[in-house]
Amino acid sequence: MSPSADQEDDEDGFLGAQSGPEPDPRVSDSSKEVPISRNGGNSSQEFLTMAVTQPQKIQESTGSSLVPNIYVTYLVVSHTNIPEYGGTEFSVRRRFRDFVTLADRLALAYRGYFIPPRPDKSIVESQVMQKQEFIEQRRVALEKYLSRLAAHPVLRKSEELRLFLQTNGKLPLQPSIDMASRMLDGAAKLPKQLFGDSSTVLAPQEASQPAKGGRDLIRIFKELRQSVTNDWGASKPPVVEEDKEFLEKKEKLQDLELELTEASQQAEALIKAQQEVGDVVGDLGLALIRIGKYESQEATGNAQKVHATDVKRLATAAVKVSRFYKEFNAESCKHLDHLHDYLGLMQSVHTAFSDRSSALLTLQTLMTDLSAMHARIEKLNASSSKTFGGDRSSNRKVEELNDSIKTAEKSRDKAQEEYERIKERNRSEIENYECDRQRDFFSMLKGFVQTQVTYNERIASVWSKAFEEAGSASV
């Protein structure tokens, strides 16, 4: 976060007294970052587990409104042996809004990584929000989200997550800047900046951050202009995404996403169809129970008594089979869930790739700015050389421009750093993703197939027993 920009909003001073253009410690030199290997290193010995439990409804009355504000908090309990945490067990109360804040902060600080997506905000009435079922669904989703964060070797050690899990009381992370509110802020300065000399050069600290709302409107417009320029090919952008390997991988991932979507849908349909077979077998069993009872009552001869017993036996078998189907489906679901999970992860991949694009765009915009400034200086020098003795106002302008250029060059460098950093993160994430996916999909296939074997064998033996034990009446 750029401290100077945010201190106005930083009411509670949570981010501490950072001042001046000191580099944010989390946005470190790319040279310091070590590529992550999931399969080796000490990361495999570390663990971090969380449980989200005990939802509680909190009612607080705000001074102004008559309607009390009701929201739900969850108890988040964590266990870990990660040294950075300085402890083994923590327990805090958090509300959904806190999770959103956590997610937003991670998104800002860890651009380029495949950051697991958080559970959706639901656009439902507050009444629904309080229903038990909804709360339970949300609790499960939040727990899943945290466990995915914990599985990421970089994110699990992030300060954001640590603060989230450890700090009792109010979450010491600032919510992300609301775009809308900042729009008004920057709008007042807008006309001058757009039409007059743009004396606002992008500060270096900001160069390494994506454009946000408010004052960044200018930057957004500039970058938009740049991207349009890029798209229309009017001028070749100074830095082009030339990493062929990256582009290939990106395309492959896009294909994968399409197929995953389809497979995920079909998997769901399969489970449902399996469930329906199980249900109807159960219903048949119930019908057979009644027939068996009836046949028992009406039985006159021995043949009929035997038949009645056979029917009852078959009924029992059918009911047993339908119970097996319930377990069968739960197990199958568990395995096929990997498809849904990896499909969900695609969102993170998109975000990480677009982080890369926007970092590149920032860099390109700055480079364009720089060349524009250089061109201005040349023009000024050329025109002032025609004036005998030099033009004092012209000289002043050149001086100003040179200063601006120095700042702009620093910004460009920072933007370059950030872009390289994100590129490297993309690369290592892709590698890990491939690895994880191979492993998880193999495990999914094995698990799914094994479940099919196990349960079909069980079901076969139930039916076989009923068949073999049937009395002589059936021969």
Added chain:
Amino acid sequence: AGIPSSPNSPAPEQPFLSISVTDPVKLGNNVQAYISYRVSTKTNMQEYRGLEKIVIRRYSDFVWLHERLTERYKGIIIPPLPEKSAVEKFRFSAEFIEVRRRALDVFLNRIAAHPILRQSDDLKSFLQADEDSWVVEKSRTAEGVFKKKPSDFMQIFKDVQSKVTDVVLGKEKPLEETSEEYEKVKHYVTELEDHLGEAQKQSYRLVKRHSELGQALAEFGKSVKSLGGCETGLLGKAFGELGNRAELLSYKLQKQAQDLLMNFEEPLKEYVRTVQSIKAVLSDRAQAFRQQRELFEASKLKEINLEKLRVVRPDKVGEAEIDYRETKLQSDEANRRYEEIVKVMQQEMVRFQEEKTRDLGAVFHEFARGQAQLANDTAEAWKVLASQLDAWSHQSAGKAVESSA
């Protein structure tokens, strides 16, 4: 015993009558199109001319036979026919035709297996009459044939039931049997209808769900194969094999659905229809009872009148006496008819229960076997893949370790 569906060679002394319904052929055009069936009879019964005979019959011919038997053989549970098709476009689907063909085959063979019904002359005509004589035969008997529709039977049965209520409410003199045996039979039939109907409903759903699972499995297999196309190396292979396996099993499931339709649902349906036949017999019995009752009352009345007349109007006695004797004869006849129906019905119920026990026992037994087979085959098919996957995933993990080293 059971349902003889194919001709077999019996011991020479045993009379046998074996019928098969085969080769459905679409004849006629457009609106008047219909299906004709080949009916082949093999018999050594003397009443039949020759050992073998083949004729061509259509559904309405079977209906004719069913109606004739129902008219002639009161008290006997006439084997049921498959329904007329409700949906026009469905009439010529392969599945519908096959289901109907089987049901017609069962129909004729049940008649052939029945000691009394197999003697029917109408059956003989049906099985033997050539084209021309067949047309003559049908028009001769046309008047009585389509008189009573199945729905009429049901109405009578409903009347019968409501009459019981009336008695209970003390509304009118009972024209309904109230014997314990009668009540028992009615109760038995109602319960049976209920249970068989439920079983048949579930069997229909079972068939459908098996078929749907087959479809879902095929779609899943397809999508998994496509997904495998995005993956390289062993994982891609694994997805491909999974897809293949799924498609194979999908085919097995569709076959199983077919089997269940023919060997589980259809027999249950046939028994549900048979229960309707039993209800028809009950309603015949109720009707015979009412007739007998009415004629008895009438005859009694006439007897009393006759005695009165002897005293008051001796000149009218002659006529009255003739009238009375006629009525008495009719009353006795009606009583005999009624008692005959009761006797036959009782025998029929015993026969029915034995057959039902045998047939449904076999159906349920086969059902369990089929389900066990399907589950076993499925487990086996997946097992092969399971060991392949194990091997591949080890190889793949090994490669990953190599490349990261």
